[in-house]
Amino acid sequence: MRYQRPKGTADILPGESERWAYVENVARRVFAKYRFDEIRTPMFESFDVFSRTSGETSDVVTKEMYDFMDKGDRHLSLRPEGTAGVVRAFVENKLYGPDVPKPVKVYYMGPMFRYERPQSGRMREFHQIGVEAFGSNEPAIDVETIAMGMDLLTQLGIENVRLAVNTLGDQETRETFRQALIDYLEPHFDELSEDSKLRLHKNPLRVLDSKDETDQKIVADAPSILDYLTDEAKAHFDQVKALLDALDIDYVVDATMVRGLDYYNHTIFEFMVNNKALGHGYTTICAGGRYNGLVEELGGPDMAGVGFALGVERLLLLMAASNVEFPAAHHLEAYVVGIGEGTDAATLKVVSKLRSQDVVADRDYLNRKPKAQFKTADKFNARYTLTIGQTELENKTINVKDMASGNEVTVPVESVEKDFNAVLETL
RNA sequence: GCGGUAUUGGUGAAGUUUGGUUAACACACCGGAUUGUGGUUCCGGCACGCGUGGGUUCGAGUCCCACAUACCGCCCCA
The missing domain is CATH 3.40.50.800 (Anticodon-binding domain)
Structure with a gap:
């Protein structure tokens, strides 16, 4: 017992590794149907790539980054999520150019790193499978992405998935709603939980997501972002819902759903399951949304983007708990x-x-x-x-x-x- | 980052309350009964050691402290 693996990491041993390969193969097959191609980007990037995109005040950036200085005095970070690196690659390789057909549809799978307290299904090194589609602002691509996520989960044998959707609107929507939310919450300031008091001015939307019971009671009567959408934002969201209906995809609109990363706007969605393997109540196994403006943030043109990511560790826990049958590996003949x-x-x-x-x-x-x-x-x-x-x-x-x-x-x-x-x- | 629980062979673990000679039992593995035929049975072997490091004690797996790791809750999230 001389050496042990670093805290929050896991050895994926024979037997288990076959399950991983199965999940990855199913994902590749599903993504190929939708004409998404694989993209492989570095596991570490310049620290700024993540801090600029995820939001300087986000938890991921302020306390969960695995950052370090290399021997050339460069400030680097192990990637805490996949989108920022893919966007950086998209911009750096000029995939926004006119000779590349739009939308550009890519997927990735691989390890991500966050410095946090490990728990079941929450590792410091964990794995995500994700997709991104660039260059279309049409609600149809939002819905195709959602449909593909649903397709993937279905192919993997995940049942009773609840799709929750919401919109964060555009810049104008967010600003007016943020102010409305602060105006509503401030009179209740003393009743709010300590966490929410801090969040009130830093990121008031997060208060909506609070698990504190008192917070939830206060939030129940809070203004809804859906009432503050600009005409354009509302039109986009309405079309997303209409297209989901057209595809017979069931969903619930959850106006209190928010995002931990700052780059999202317009459509956001989560695939949730109610399985005790992942904790009490509904837990998210796959989440995504639109991130118009992110390409520009990293030095590219104003180009739309939408994508999702799912956590492989959680997915496998869920599949094991739901007794999903994995195909048998090689038989000895x-x-x-x-x-x-x-x-x-x-x-x-x-x-x-x-x-x-x-x-x-x-x-x-x-x-x-x-x-x-x-x-x-x-x-x-x-x-x-x-x-x-x-x-x-x-x-x-x-x-x-x-x-x-x-x-x-x-x-x-x-x-x-x-x-x-x-x-x-x-x- | 905060709080709680736990850590004994390859595995599941008993033992910790009441500190006291050889660390129970089972599974797995290896060998034998049967030197060329498996799944059953029987017999035998298998922890110089109780997460790591200190301490208390005549004596510590059992008590105390620190650290490490795992799990659970909070934060956050995939």
Whole structure:
């Protein structure tokens, strides 16, 4: 127990890693249907990329960043989320240019880092699968993104998903609503929780999201952002809802839903599930929204964007808790047993020849006794056990046994090496 | 960052209340009964050690302190 992994990190071991690969493969398949292509960006970026985009006062930036100075005195940070890096790459590589068809649709999957207190489904190194679509301000792309998220969750076997949507409106909406909210909350200042007192002026929208009971009572009568939307913002949101209806996608409008990152505006959405594996009540497993202005913030043109991200650790917890069936990994078809001196080369060759016929084959590598080898074949659930001993070696034959039926046949070793399936038909 | 609970072999763990010789039991693994055939059974083996470091004591897995890690709640969030 000399060394242990850093706090909040995890080793994904064989068995578990197969589940990860499955989830990633399903995601790739779903995204491909919608013509999203993969983008891979660095795991660390200039600190400013995140601080500029997430908001200087956001919790992610003020206390959760894994930032450091490198040997060249550059202020870097491990990425706490995926969007900022993708936007930076989008701008730096001029994907906004006229020769790249719009919208530009990309997805990513990989580790993210946040310095916080680990808990189940909350790691310091965690993994997200996310998508971004740039260059369209049409509500249709918001809805396509939402539909794709729903499609993905469905493909993964997640049931009873609740889609919550809201809008943060545009700049003007946010300013007028923010003031209205402050005007409403200030008379209740003394009743608010300590956290919310701090949030009132820093980020009043967050008070709406408070879990404190007293806060919630106060917030219940607070003004709704939906009443402060500009005509343009309202039109956008109305069209999003209309298109969701057109696709028969169920949703609830949650006017109190907000975002921890500052770059969001207009449509925001969350996919939530009520599963005790993730805590009490509804928990978000996938969240996203529109972020017009972010491309410009990082030095690009005024270009719209919308995307979502889902947490893989949480997703896997949820899938395990919902008894989602994962496809079985590789089955062992043939286990080759060697008995006695001189069979090493012969068994290795058979294994090799079987593999070249695309048969999943294995043998013993611990020089163990026949009994142990047969036990191993059984434990690995081998469909067939092939045996080479002194007799077979002399006669250039091999014994093939069907483990389920117990049927055996001895055939020339060459026939197995040439066409294993033909031999199986004689069993 | 704050509060709480926990940490004993490869695994699940008993033992901590009442500090006292060999750390229970089970699973897994390895070997044997059966030196070329598995899933059953029986027999045997398997922690110089109780998260790490200090302390109290004649004596600490059991008490005290610090630290580390995990889990739960808060904050926040995927």
